[in-house]
Amino acid sequence: MTSFNSIIAAVAVVGLLLGHGANAQEKQWTKITIGTEGSFAPWNYEEGGKLKGLEIDLAEDICRRAKLECSFIVQDFDGLIPALNVGKIDAVMSGMSATAKRAEVIAFSQPYATGGQTFGIQKGGPLEALPFKGELINLNDEASALDKIEKLKAALKGKTIGVQAASINASFLDRYLKGIVDVREYKATTQHDLDLSAGRIDAIVASYNYILDAAKKPGNRDMLTAGPRFIGGVFGNGSSIGLRKSDVKLKAMLDEALIASFADGTYKNISEKYFGYDATPQYKR
Template sequence: MKKTLISTAILALATLMSVPAAQAKEWKTVTIGLEGAYEPWNLTKPDGTMDGFEVDLAKDLCGRIKVECKYIAQDWDGMIPGLNAGKFDVIMDGMSITAERKKQIDFSRPYAGERAGFATLKSSDLAKIPGKGTIVTLSGDATKDKATLDTLREALKGKSVGVQVATNYAEWLAKNFKDVITVTEYKTVGEADLDLAAGRVDATVGDITFYASVLPKPDHSEMTLTGPEITGPVWSEGIGPAFRKSDTDLRDMFDKAIGEAQADGTIKKLSLKWFKIDMSPENKS
């Protein structure tokens, strides 16, 4: 009996040693998941094709990596499940790089920084929150950020604020304001803005680049930014592409390509084209 077990073990070991090592996947096509509804990061044109900062950047990165890019629309709240289920290979959808998300997925280096702010109606008393036109850097530590938080808490007390679900903005509101405001979550920022225009919420909070894109449009003519723009570690390590933890080779390919695009000015050029400001991250090459 013992001899049989030993022989079987030896045979199994020999069989294992004879099997070639698994080869890394040869990436010829990469499918990128995005909302197609987060202008100017990404948007869907009338003919159904995708456009925007991230689409332009993806085309550049895929050219450097020498793979074919394909795009698939995905609701925001299904992004991470869709990636891990293999529905697509990369998320490029204005996704913040956070420690919580790193538990589920991997990120390469960021391709953009992050700034957020509040929007309200021009006729609202919230349009007069102090700090409009300024930029404040928050650490994420409530003690260090107390002066700014106290000003905002006082201004927003008793109000309702709309925010996109499953974002770091939603988490920040819940952490710092839930005792003084009513938070309403939406699947998209656009839905929050519709409720703002209809008077169902008093303000919304979101990415400054999104507001910069939509506020000049006629259907947003009654909206305005209010209070300071907020940047810094409070949000994230930046905006970047996300990958399955198993696809380290693809992550590394994108990491290298983003570094090259940052170094040669491509990211800055695309940022100015779509955002009218330079949102490129600090060069980490």
């Protein structure tokens, strides 16, 4: 009897789960809540009590196209994926790269930016002469990338590098420069900028577009990019909208809206406004 009751209970649970799954698939999306960090200019930032940035303008455009009412919640970067998976938010737009590790727990839209990651340093410092300045190194070609990273290690040995916690840049340092550099993690990128300008760290690793924008701000006038730009590998396929794996219909709606924005030049105008160049990615219709 106990065994029979257990079977019935198991079937009931499965039925509930299947019913829940069916309801999730049939959901008619009319509004969504988007999580963003709100302190990662030019991607997303607060100014005068309002959210601004490339991702804010892009979200407004794709929400209009998808006929969605969209609102934003500001959340620490390392809490965005947990907030998504517990249902506090429905999407993430926060300069989040679509990496293989993150794809184990969430889904991603079509990428909308692939600017790469690089080193930020202070003008006149010892790291200004880092090799491979401006060169694009694709970590998907790891054999070639490792040869160049070995050449970087001599200049970086013993240096203190600032990085945002739970970021792809933290993963990069752990994988390729562990034991070579001292890593200091920060809750927000603006915090490592302050330590860099004060000379408490030797460099940062961050988004190329982020560093270009940060260098325009008071207190960061001596900030420069140094060394190569990295793409691929631990850095993933570029910044994308993070979504729950179960929300297949919402992903399709947002992908369609993104591609339409790329195709008619709207995204080009948005990226030129915030990045200073056309960052329209390659895409498939």
